[in-house]
Amino acid sequence: MMKRTIPMLLAMAAGIVMILAYFFPLLAPLQDKTTVWFNILAAVAFILGGGNLLKVHLKKVSDRREGWAYSMITLAAFVSVLAIGLFKLGVNPLDEFPTQRMAGDFRAEGSGFWYVYEYVFAPLTATIFSMLAFYVASAAFRAFRAKNLEAILLLGTAFVILLGRTAAGVFLTDFLPEEGMLANFRLENLTVWIMNNPVTAGNRAIMIGIALGTASVSLKILLGVDRSYLGGGD
């Protein structure tokens, strides 16, 4: 009862309120209240997420499972950044409260959290992301083959977009006029056309499909037919 029926009724009630509020403006305050509850729950989920991360990695370390050393690094990073942020290590006090260090902003320049962000977190994430350029280049060389008509179309589109999104597009088709029908064949204009027409059409079709699927799943949840979100597998 407490584990399944009550949560299901709560989900149904919240969902129905959200839908009805669209049609009956009188219910708007109730809709806002429901959204506030959702946002509070989302904040609590951060704590649950942190707890779960600790649990999973502590278990891995204690069992000495393969890769446990990486779990140690994860735990050390998690705990140290949490401590730096929570205890405001290295934070400069505000001018209004010069003796109260804890009143300072933990994100302010010069704080411990700021150093971790600027000199550890930001360079690491940027490095990992920038490595994509190398892997994509290698993958394109080995896998992007004109094996059939569809692949040729994809290849042609890729060439147009790759060149059209840079100054090379303008340079290569500069001989074409800027006005009139031939202007459509300038690479930069061709890129815009591809993005505005085939890409948009394809994406709209996908979006409409997703929307219909979402409506269908939502209805199943509201009516209590789909209970998979409660766990347990049914």
Next chain:
Amino acid sequence: MYEFLRDLDRRVIFSLMAVAVAVPILLQITPPEKATPIVRDAFETIEALEEGDKVYMAFDFDPASAGELQPMATAFVRHASEKKLKIYFTALWPVGPQFIKNAERDVIKRDFPNMVYGEDYVDLGFKTGNEGVIKLVANDLRAQYPQDARGTPIDDIPMMEGVGSIRDFEVIMNVSAGYPGTKEWVQYAVASAPDDVKLVAGCTGVQAPLLYPYYPQQMSGLLAAIKGAAEYESLVLGKYGRENEPGMYQEGLRRMAPQLSGHILMVGLIFVGNLVYFMARKRGEA
């Protein structure tokens, strides 16, 4: 030659890419940019605003995508500051507030020292809840943000007077790297009042195709990837100057040269890869 290309070591490709990206950066080459209509529309939407109009600036990205998005965030803040708009910063990503701090330090305090916190700009900070936050802001901003990022109650902030919901802002300016981001702003903020809420956005290259369907009806303009940033920068520089001052206001333009050489290398690699493939097929190896 065929064998060499067929067995080309990936480290050679990595080295070529490193050179292709590094050389234009070292030589400080900046190719010219011409704004496409979708970027020009974003620029014109902001240009059409009057001094003192309110813009809701949402920085929904992280350092991983800062290479693409930071230049457009900087250009947005500079443009809004040049226009003397009132800027309301927010973030739906946990590390978003750091970019707000950077914008305040690098753009506002450096080049617009007359802007006063609480009167000309305010940092409402990060809120968790993803689209839930947007949904609430669409109806009741004060319930979502009872105080700013510094802990000041919003009733004590002069520029918060008369601000109750997203309808009270002339434009939402969103810089987004994914979920939650531009798509959610369209679905929950613009859709709540399509006639009252305008949105201009900047996004990563991979996100752009997903957002094109919203232009021009639900989105007034879009800056797609670093090229979008470069085009916007060129428009802002053209209108407000500083084109001779290298620095953060030309970061997007500066990054177009490595993008150009990188793309040319990619086209070349794909071409050579296919050449190898057809030669292998002719030899009966593929």
